[in-house]
Each structure stands twice: as C-alpha cells, then as structure tokens.
Amino acid sequence: MKDYTNRHYLDALEERVLIYDGAMGTNLQAMNLTAENFGGEQYNGCNDYLVITFPQAVEQVHRSFLDVGVDVIETNTFRSNRITLAEYGLQDRVEKINYEAAALARRLADAYSTPEQPRFVAGSMGPSGKLPSADDPELSDVPFDELVDVFREQAVGLIRGGVDVLLIETSQDILEVKAVIHGILKAFEQTGERIPIQAQVTLDTTGRMLLGTDITAALTTLEGLPIDVIGLNCSTGPEHMRQPIKFLGEYAPLPVSAIPNAGLPINVDGEAVYPLKPEHFAEAMAEFVEKFNISVVGGCCGTTAEHLRLLVEKVHGHKHPPRPGYDIPRLSSGVLAIEMKQEPPPLLIGERCNAQGSRKFKRLLLAEDYDAIVEVARQQVEYGAHALDVSVAVTEHPDEVGLMHNVVKKLIAAVPVPLVIDTTEPDVMETALKTAPGRCLLN
Template sequence: MYCTKERLKELIKKQYLIIDGATGTELQNKEIKKESWIINGNNIEGCNEILNITAPNIMKEIHIDYLNANANIIKTNSFGAIPWVLSEYNIADKTYELAKAAALIANEAREEYLKNPNSKGDLNRDIFIAGSLGPGVKLPSLGQITFDEMYEGYTEAAKGLIDAGADIILLETSQDVLQLKSAVLAVNDAAKKLNKEIPIMVSVTIEKEGTMLLGTDIETAYTILSNLDIFSIGMNCGTGPDMAMRHIKKLSQISSLPISIHSNAGLPENRGGKAYYSMTAEEFADINSSFFNLEGLAFIGGCCGTTPIHIKALSDKAKGIKPKKTALEKPMPYIASLFNTVSIKQKPAPLMIGERSNATGSKIFRELMIADDMDGMLDIGIKQVKAGSHAIDVNAAWAGRDETEDITKIISAYVKQISLPLVIDAIKPNVIEAALKVYGGKSIINSANMEQGEEKFDAICSLAKRYGASIMLLTIDEKSMALTCEDKLRMAERMYNRAVNVHKILPHDIIFDPLTFTLASGDENSFSAGIETLNAIKELSKKYPESSISLGVSNISFGLKEEARKIMNSVFLYEAVNYGLTAAIVNVAQILPISKIDEKEIKLAKELIYNKNN
C-alpha cells in the first residue's frame, strides 16, 4: 500500500518540494460570471469555495498553471470550507460537499496535466494534493468558539478532502495554537476512521510584530505543536520571505520536524481598493534561495500575491539542491504558555512550580473560587509569576462544586493573562480533558498513578499523548503510596514502561513524583520519609536521565509551625536538588536561599531529613 508519509520522508532527503502559490489573488484575475456566485438564490460573492461547485473549471485551470510551473504540492480551494466561515454565507451545511469538490478538482487537474502531451515541466516528478484548511476568524483561546465546535467542523471538512483523495492536509495561516490542536486531532481522527494515514502539515502566520495574533512566537508555537501528530511545521502569509527569515532561522535551530515556508510576494499595497503585491518573481526566488542554507527546510512555495511565474522561478532555483537534515532528532523537554517557552530541566535546577492557585491546598484561593472572584484568583497567579515561579499549578477540586466548570473558567482566564505555562492539577480524566480543551499551551498533567489500576492510568496517559502534554507519575499503586525507596522505584518502573511502551509518551515528557511525607506526624514509620525520598530521587535520576523528577516539597513539613516549615522546606529542597530533583511544587515566595538560613537551623533540619536521631 502506497504511504504518502513515507514517500515524503524519502523525497525530502533528496530535494525541496515546491508548494504552489496564491489561490485568492489568482481568482481575482479570472473572469468569473455573476451567476457563479449565486447559490440558493443568494449572492455570496467572496466565498471562493462555492466556485468548486459553480465554476470548477476555473480552479482546475489555476491548479494546472501551477503544475506547469513545476509545483510538487497543489493546495485545494478549501481554505474557508469550515462551518464557522461558511455560516457567514448561510451555507455551513455544505462543508463536506465543498471540501470534497475542492479535492476532486485538484485530482482532476493532476490527471489532466500528466496526460497532456503539451504539459510543461517535469512530468515524472511526485505531485501531491494538499487539502488546505484555514482558521476562520474565531479564536478559541479568546472564547470566540469552543474547541469541540472547531473539532466537529474540521472533522467534516477533513472527511470531504480525504474522501476525494487529498494526500496531505495543510492547516495554514493559523493564528491560535489551540485552533491547531483542535484541527490536528480532528484530521487524525477522521483519517483513522477512514482507514487512511494522512500527513498533516502545519503552518502558522507570524505578523510583522514577530508573533502570531495572540502573541505566540515561533519557538513557543513549535514547542506546543511538535508534540502533536504532525508531519511538518512552518510559516505562511503575514509577510514576505525577507521578513520571515529570522523566524524560519530560529525554527531551523530548534526543530526536529521538517520545516515549510510559503510566504507572500512581499507586503501588500492598496491599489484601487485591492491588495497589490509588488515583489517580482525573480526577487521572490532570489530571497527564498537564502532559506536553502537552513537545517530542516523541506517545503518551499508561495502565498498571497504569488503567481505561477513566481513558483516557476522558485522551482528553478531549488532544482538540484539537497535539503539539510533537521537540527534535532526529537523535541526538547520544554513546556509553554501562549507567550513563553520554559525548559523543564532548568539550569540551575529546579523548575519551580507555584502551588498557590490550588483550591485544595490554599484556603485563600478556595474562598476566591467559591466567591467567583476571578480578579482575586488572577492576582494570586500574577504574584507567583513575580515571585519567580517557572510554571503555575492550577487545582479546582473542592467537594460540592463542579470541578470541570471551575477549572475551565480559571484556565480560560489564566491563559490570557498569565505568562507562564500551567500545570493542570486534577485526577479525573474528564476534568483533565476539559482543561486541555481550553489551554493552548503545552502543559504538565498532575497527575497519574496506579491507585485504581491500569484503566484510569491509561486514560490519563492517553490524554497526555493526544493533547501533547507532559505528565507527572506519582508512586502510588493499588495497594499503597510508596514509603520506601524500593517501592518508589518499583512503582515508577511499572508506570514508566506502560507510559512509554503502550502510550508512546516520550521519556522527556515524563516527570516522576516519588512522593514525600511529613516528618512531624509522630509515627515512627514516617521518620525516614525524607531519606527514602532522597534515595529514590538519586536512583531515578540515574535510571531515567531523559525524564524529570518532581516533589510537592511542602508535604515534608506538614504539622510544623509556619517559620519552621519555611526552613524545613527550603533545606529539603536544597538537599533534593543535590540528589537530582529537577522540579518542585512550592510556594516560591516562602523558599529561602540556603545562605540566608542559620547554620544551627540547617543542621537541625538535616537531622530530621536524614533521620539521624534514630
């Protein structure tokens, strides 16, 4: 069975694949009859996708023009074939029909081109149909449309494109990474149901200011999207190739995925009320040729204002040049908000995860949540940012309340105003998934364990893999919470093997939490809690060097007075980092530098931690 994904991998080792140019500006140059814009008695001029059923030959001509220019990938006229765009013309019910027609036209164009003895270009080259899907004008991260509504719409469009023979799905001109998450899941699910393997190319739009519309830069977009099941990542629209260079160069330094660029023919000028692009084909090809020096670049072409002449000039420039390998073989251990990328493995360690936005652990936060005081809850989050946290743990679990409603409200507010990545602190799969559907960043799920056996553990791991999140694994099984180093290691190994081998979660996205317990319970069994945890950290860091290790540090000091807790937590964190701890859930404002603690207090804390009085 022919596999497009494998063929693409093979080809991009040897040659650049040329993406065709603009559709919209090409259509503006065609003579389109007025009746071609009429559907159900209504004039819907501006909805280019309707031409797929009212004037299919026009789009076929455009495809053939680009094929004559030696394009390897032709994009279907389906950019706006999604319900929330078509609903503006009262034809949302035609999503499947228009998407399918778009792919059928592209396939017919390919067949006619290959059979025509007068066709120009290399007739022996590989030609792929890319089903183009845009974002529309509604952004899920701003609450303008729900994740599920987008998912359903993209599913319908993807079915039409795949049913009609699209080889690739191209999600382009994207402005919101949450929109892309929804689209990627929809396309992959649709393909799976149709028993097809369809590679997904993702392309974001970076504006002149240097970010996507919501403020996401290219590095952050890559961090979030590279954990999803996509084939390539890149840029289109927004700028010309000259202004795109710095972003593509940055992407080339961090990407383990093939990279694409199909930019505009410069920035548009307003001439007679229409967008005009002044960059000539020669200029366009010359500037784009500088991308050939970058690692990982595999796909190159045009967007707004580019014509078959531009694409022919570009294909001529690319001929005979071998692409360079990607800079990295796999993604790095990073998490991200919409605005920032943060390494899980901080230098110096640890990753400091703020613990105050927690209804279970913080009375103040809980009362604000119950009072529906979002300003107050945001203030707690912002204070943790200012205190030096690297990420913020969010927990909304409280008896008698709807945890799903609470956590989605909080995260929806935090995602717009908190610059740090969020840790989704929940143990119910439905709550975790609801939170992931409103969070565009790359999060950590806190947490999964084996307390209820493999079924629930599997459910949470599946969510981490599906939505591209990292995951904390707590050393708890069906019998107990692990107290000894031996038990902690045994449970960690069981969870790691299942997460990696069954769910295909990458090792660097696994964060072990070997648990620690209070030293102040008075129970002799807890006196060694500190040293058992430290020993487990040491062994885990040796055995799983790609993974990370975290602790809820304040657990060690439950039952002590406030000042004693500060000292104990600070000393224990210091010791744990020396043993290999890479992340810590703490009240950052309450952690003291070891140099600021009296030596006698440090000695006393260590005696308790290492159980030296026993």
C-alpha cells in the first residue's frame, strides 16, 4: 500500500472521469511572443522559461482552459530538465523553473476550485531528448543513473511547487520512463512527499514507440513499476490511438489516460497545423470514455480551449466502471511482450548465451566478440526461443558487471525477445535492469 501524503487526485479519479487541459506550446506560439518576452535573444523560443520572464502568457493559457471547466491543468515544464534546458544555458535553474511553474498553476487551480469541482495540477515531465536504449552512441550517451538524477531534480521542484500528480508524458524510450520513475521515487525520499505518478507513452501511426516498443510491451514494463495511471498522449489524433487505447482499456490494471493531438499535423506554409475540429475531437474522446473505459481525457498539441469546452460538455461528471483487474504474467523486451504461460506450453528459454553452460559462448565472451555473441542469440530466436538466458560469470574475467552491461546492450539492439538475467550477484542484476528496456526475468 503506497503511503501518499496527497492522494486527492486519485480520490477524484475513483469518482469520475477527469478532464485535462489542452496544448500549452501551440497556444503560446499563437501569441507571437517576442525575444524580449523570453528574456532575451538567447532564450527565444524556450517556452518553459516564460514562467520566469513572462508568466502572464502562461497564466493566460491556464485560465483559458480553467474557464471552460477542465479538472486538471499541466505545468509549463515539459522541457524543464537539465538536459533540455542546457540548450539555452539554463541547466542551473531547473528547480527554480519547475517550482515557479508549479506554484503558478497551483495558485490558479486553487482559485478556480469549488467543493463540487476541485481543480488539480499535473507536473509535466517530458523526455530528455536522449534515447538510453538506442544503439546510437550519441543518443544513448547518458548513463541510467544520471537520467535518474536529472528527473529527480525536476520532480523536486514540481513537488515543492505543489503539484497533485507527476505526469511523465510523450515518452519515446521505455528505458527512459523507468529512469524517470526511479528519479521521482528519489524525489519522494528527498522531499518527504508521496503523490501519484501518471506515465504516458507516445506511439506513431503503426502503434509503436520511437524505438519499436508496442503497446503490450509498454504495459508489461510499466505495470510492474509503482505508477498509478497509465496512458497515451501526443503523436497522433484519436483515430490512430483507437486500437492501443482499446487494448489498455481492456487489459490495464490501472486507470487509463488518453490525451491525443488535434489530429496528425500537416505542413501549411512551413508551419505545423493540427486539422481535427473541436467537435470531432470531443466526439472521439467521448467515445473513448464510453466504449473503452478511459478514466482521464484531454488534449495535446493543437488543442485549444474550444476543443476542451466541447469535451467538458460531453464527459464532465461521467462515471467509469471498475478496472477489469486482469493478472497476466508477462515478460517484455524493448519491442514486444510474451506471456509466461504459453499455449501450447512450455515457455522456451534459450540457454546458449550462458557462460556456465556453453563453452562457445564463454570463448566469445572472453574474446569480447560481440558480433558473434549476437549471432548466437539470433539463432536461438530463429529456432523458437521465447526468451534468452544471459549469464556472463567467468573466473577469467572478474568484471561481471561490465560484461553484463556490454552483452545486454548488444542484445537489446539485435534480438526482439525478453531476457532472463542469470546471476547470483545483486549488482550484476541491477546493471542488467538498468540497461534492458523491458521487463526481465531474474534467475
């Protein structure tokens, strides 16, 4: 049982569907702000810094959504972590920016709250711009523990500013989502606070995250972590979200959120235009609530106050049935998930990547011939293995931690199946879990 210091958001969620606000970024862009509004030419375009330099603009967007009756407003902190803020030389102002954004949203939410309709603040935590599970060394050059600290720092500012829920959104790499969650847990330890966590990934029109993770793998990975709401946001409009949202509505053991764009953007005279009309957006989202048991709805890029006004008209106060409570044991890789109870049985685990059981693998491991190791792994998958056992303990090479990191890093880029981490050493297990993007089996 989680020991919350503030669970008002979850209490409200148990009673009714909650409605989030719409886009912050595209509505700020529509204001045609000047470099002076951003604090100077060097900060021009840094929307998150407006909470310091020109908070009136951010307040105007917040109020536009509160005025039409939304339940939740997001802080203007989507890119307020030290990696993304470093692009503007603002990496030393992370906690200040997040605190001020949260405090502004908190003041407005409290001003609009009534006993019948309390308003909530979600602390927006977008991606770092890095892809820790990618094969590209430039995109994956930030260690897992550093990412954890990056998001710990951001979460501390949001918590101290008074948010009701921490919103991990527009996630593109499931391994980074794991890092964000662990960073949040460290922020809870630091602040002495415990609030809900809502984790949302973004899928393309093929139903996969940027690095190939499908919705089943995303659910399998995230449901094993201490989150309270799971969902999708951004990337597409409601139409392309339909099937993955239907899946989450049927199988997720947690409340489900759906916060799409106003359609897929189209290029008009060099600018991204989101074509879905407010009435069509509201109709689609109402259908999600009624047919797919969705608990949280709202709008992402391109959605305006009018989109949300019509959505509020359609679903405000809507009750949702209890979650189905499915318990299907699964493992996942960065690409797909497999059920541990196979029909027909059994679950087949390839054992050829085990230095204790395979002389060939041991020889390749000592030679650090990772191309050949990958080929051994691929052959097992081709022969029908559902998962791969990985054991790298060899007396001739004392650095089991380093070997495990290197082997897992190569395997996740080359084979689609989940991994079984075979070791007696806790630090080796930890290294593997910080490197593998999915949900592994520990052996």
